[in-house]
Amino acid sequence: MSQDFIVFGAPDICEEEILEVITTMRSGWLGTGPKVKEFEELFAAFKGMDAEQAVAVNSCTAALHLSLLAAGVGPDDEVLTTPLTFCATANAILHTGATPVLVDVDPQTMNIDPSAIAARITPRTKALMPVHFAGLPCAMDEILAIARDHRLTVIEDCAHAVEATYRGRATGTLGDFGCFSFYATKNVTTGEGGMVVSRDIAQAQRMRMLALHGMTRDAWKRFSDEGYAHYQVVEAGFKYNMMDMQAAIGVHQLARVNGGWERRKTIWNRYREALADLPVILPAEPPGYVRHAYHLFTLQIDATHSPVSRDVFIRRMTAVGIGVGVHYLALPAHPYYQDHLGWRPDDTPHASAIGRSTVSLPLSPALSDAQVQRVINAVTAILCQA
Numbered sequence: 001m002s003q004d005f006i007v008f009g010a011p012d013i014c015e016e017e018i019l020e021v022i023t024t025m026r027s028g029w030l031g032t033g034p035k036v037k038e039f040e041e042l043f044a045a046f047k048g049m050d051a052e053q054a055v056a057v058n059s060c061t062a063a064l065h066l067s068l069l070a071a072g073v074g075p076d077d078e079v080l081t082t083p084l085t086f087c088a089t090a091n092a093i094l095h096t097g098a099t100p101v102l103v104d105v106d107p108q109t110m111n112i113d114p115s116a117i118a119a120r121i122t123p124r125t126k127a128l129m130p131v132h133f134a135g136l137p138c139a140m141d142e143i144l145a146i147a148r149d150h151r152l153t154v155i156e157d158c159a160h161a162v163e164a165t166y167r168g169r170a171t172g173t174l175g176d177f178g179c180f181s182f183y184a185t186k187n188v189t190t191g192e193g194g195m196v197v198s199r200d201i202a203q204a205q206r207m208r209m210l211a212l213h214g215m216t217r218d219a220w221k222r223f224s225d226e227g228y229a230h231y232q233v234v235e236a237g238f239k240y241n242m243m244d245m246q247a248a249i250g251v252h253q254l255a256r257v258n259g260g261w262e263r264r265k266t267i268w269n270r271y272r273e274a275l276a277d278l279p280v281i282l283p284a285e286p287p288g289y290v291r292h293a294y295h296l297f298t299l300q301i302d303a304t305h306s307p308v309s310r311d312v313f314i315r316r317m318t319a320v321g322i323g324v325g326v327h328y329l330a331l332p333a334h335p336y337y338q339d340h341l342g343w344r345p346d347d348t349p350h351a352s353a354i355g356r357s358t359v360s361l362p363l364s365p366a367l368s369d370a371q372v373q374r375v376i377n378a379v380t381a382i383l384c385q386a
């Protein structure tokens with residue numbers, strides 16, 4: 001058996017994107033320019049939207065922040081979200097001056113529990129920020145009905161869910177805003193990068209402006225052969241724009257998005273079948289009305305049912321050359337949120353229990369069949385010992 005280390009979340013990089021980056025570098029235009037525009041057009045088409053509705057940015061965190069600002073979220077507002085997410089979801093809310101408010105997850109889907117949302121709504125609640133955890137779409141019919149009743153903006157954190165659909169509709173297009181990540185480990189990568197899509201074109205235009213210092217014309221147009229044009233600063237914006245070198249990677253990653261999805265689906269189903277009899281909890285089978293994005297395959301290893309603890313399992317996997325991930329320690333486990341927001345793990349018991357027991361297996365489309373088998377053999381060996 002090969003002892004080569006299996007890197008968790010290894011990207012699937014092909015010759016096309018390597019050559020496209022070189023071409024972009026030789027073009028002399030590295031910043032936000034024609035490649036970013038092409039990537040926005042391709043992404044919008046992939047989501048069934050108009051090109052103006054998609055704004056490429058330098059991270060999903062930036063996309064979340066801009067969506068909240070476009071929705072008018074600010075100090076004194078509350079935004080409901082899930083405790084089982086990456087810290088960026090909550091931090092983006094905090095950076096608007098608003099307060100994130102946690103709603104516990106459904107222990108089966110690991111997504112925000114729609115039946116627990118209403119109890120957390122107050123007169124200050126302005127928006128809902130569901131996260132399609134692991135690539136499984138949230139219960140959007142219920143979430144959108146609550147949003148309608150209480151006039152809340154819905155911002156979908158689609159960092160795990162670029163390929164997902166819910167009752168035939170693409171994730172990110174169900175709510176008012178959809179935020180995507182192209183970080184190195186995500187299903188589509190540009191190294192670092194993100195995209196925000198907006199139902200409302202005027203809000204997309206505002207986010208495009210805010211993403212580049214609040215200037216009225218982007219740099220590409222300023223310096224292009226159309227002639228120099230003065231820009232005007234109309235808001236105190238941010239430095240959130242994507243570079244052409246990143247978009248050069250993204251256009252080819254997006255062109256292969258279905259192949260990557262098929263491969264991860266195969267691996268995901270292989271894990272489910274091969275690990276079915278082990279003393280762990282496997283992810284739930286997705287219902288027929290969704291397309292799962294297969295971003296994460298998570299096991300729950302809890303010391304009362306499994307022969308080893310989650311953290312011992314992680315150490316043993318690493319020792320045999322297999323990188324694993326933890327998605328996530330629930331947000332209330334972190335000292336910042338405890339100290340500044342008073343969050344306690346017991347307030348969201350389902351997410352906290354998942355956070356203590358969850359571990360994610362490698363699911364990169366770049367994994368070979370032999371590597372997948374090596375992961376299965378290692379998991380089985382660790383969990384079958386008495």
Ligand SMILES: *Cc1c(COP(=O)(O)O)cnc(C)c1O
Pocket residue numbers: 058059060061062085086088089131157159160180181182183193194
């Ligand atoms: C990765 C991730 C983010 C942040 O994405 P970046 O592109 O790294 O800013 C936000 N939310 C979730 C759920 C994520 O997994």
